[in-house]
Amino acid sequence: MDTKDEQVRSYVINDDADTLPMHHLDPTGVLVKPKWRGTTQDKMDMAVLGRHQVLRRNFRFLSMLGFGSTLICTWEILLSYIGFISTNGGTADLFWGYLVVLVGVWLTYASLAEMASMAPTAGGQYHWVSEFAPPRHQKFLSYLVGWTCMTGWQAGLVSVGFLVGTIIQGLIVLNDPTYTFERWHGTLLVWAVTSFCVIFNTFLAKRLPAIEGVVLTIHIMGLFAIIVPLWILSPRATSRDALLTFTNAGGWPSTGLSAMIGLLTPMGSLCGFDCAVHMSEEVEDAGRTLPRSIMWSVWLNGAMGFIMAITMCYCLGDVTEVLKTPTGYPFIQVFYNATKSYAATNVMVTIIIVTITACCVSNVATSSRQLWSFARDKGVPFSDWLAYVSPSMHIPLRAVLVSLCISCLISLINIVSTSALIAIVSLAVVALLSSYYITIACLVWRRIYGDPLPGRRWSLGRYGLAINVASLAFITPILFFAFWPTATPVEPSSMNWAVLMYGAVIIWSLIYYAIWGRNVYTGPIAVVKRDL
Secondary structure, eight states: OOHHHHHHHHHHHHHTSSOOOGGGSOTTOOOOOGGGSOOHHHHHHHHHHTOOOOSOOOBOHHHHHHHHHHHHOHHHHHHHTHHHHHHEEHHHHHHHHHHHHHHHHHHHHHHHHHHHHHOOOTTTHHHHHHHHSOGGGHHHHHHHHHHHHHHHHHHHHHHHHHHHHHHHHHHHHHHOTTOOOOHHHHHHHHHHHHHHHHHHHHHSGGGHHHHHHHHHHHHHHHHHHHHHHHHHHSOOOOHHHHHHOOEETTOOSOHHHHHHHHTHHHHHHSOOGGGGGGGGGGBTTHHHHHHHHHHHHHHHHHHHHHHHHHHHHHHOOOHHHHHTOTTSOHHHHHHHHHHOOHHHHHHHHHHHHHHHHHHHHHHHHHHHHHHHHHHHTTOSTTHHHHTOOOTTTOSOHHHHHHHHHHHHHHTTHHHHOTTHHHHHHHHHHHHHHHHHHHHHHHHHHHHHHSSOOOOOSSOOGGGHHHHHHHHHHHHHHHHHHTTSOSSSSOOTTTOOTHHHHHHHHHHHHHHHIIIIIHHHOOOGGGTOOTTO
């Protein structure tokens, strides 16, 4: 047996023990029991990545497919954001824009899926940058990507909780004409929803994989429970109006500009499939399961979202009327206009509330694991405290609780701004796309100028470089227009404050890096052992 085989075999044998000497223990927690440590390949991957198994590997392909599909819940989110694109671009932009975004999303997540197979770690993007960036820039770029990815997932958690809370509020408005809509009511509902999801992730974390299969069924069947009544009962637009008529209700200088701004709707509904990556240390046979579950989730959600996009193109009805709905969500008005029934509308909206709540549960898991992993590498303040893993629950409990606090704080923007949702959604999209862009750009550099890429069990083959470059070309304009407000003239209450929040995060991260981070953050490359 050669030296490499001896090293890997030694690690695997030691890792199967119930206890290890103290110097072998990951400082973030206690090793899980052998049955939760995954396959031999998982143990080899953890050895190469310089990590120890402190989280349970209880996800498999089907549960990860459910996790990724229900966290993104494309068709439900597309309905929730329908007001954005109805103002900018219209139904034609929804149809054609969705197709363009779907292709671009496939290119982007195919690039990330290949990297997930090379290094299946909860760190995801910032870990890959640490390995693939030019050596002199690895540390800083990895740190920066860690912050943008963390911001994206924390903002994503807020946006999902915001949707559930305010959709519930919109349903109350529909059913009780005497109810006075107050934005702070919505904020309290956001807190309640997020707290429920955190409690679920704390006490029922072991049950999450089993529940994902049930939610996936609701996610799929719920689509048809909604589109069938709409196609039967809604007034139908002509194909010319539905697919060829672009609108510019935002007051922009051109319809083309308006249509580009409207792409936030399909992009927001298709962004975040890297969620599976941040759960990778809880996935069995992660190097093979992760890329497959990511790409299957893209295709499944992409197809379901396209069905809903076509449905809304033809069944939206009078755009002016639905945009003025007192519920705050045009899709609720569309449901009521089609069914003329409060009971039917309540059932249809409840399906969406249930699936987006499940999305929020999964989002808590993803955002907390990403934060925990970054803290493990000392990328954030109070890293040692945040990197703690509960020895009894085997979850990053403190990271989960901090995610709840961040959500509660960011959701306060709803009290002072009527455009809170677009600001939070834009922040999530921009932050995640920034992390994708830098990560894929580093991969392109490595392909062209660096050493050969690490081995992987899911590969793009000879088309890898072309797919990577095409994904960068797609992300560039989307990243730019995601900062724009929905209409002019822009006032403080209607401003898209994502640009301010994003800038504040970047500035704070740079200040922290200059004062403290550069002295303690080395990047994951410091513990990677590719020579094993």
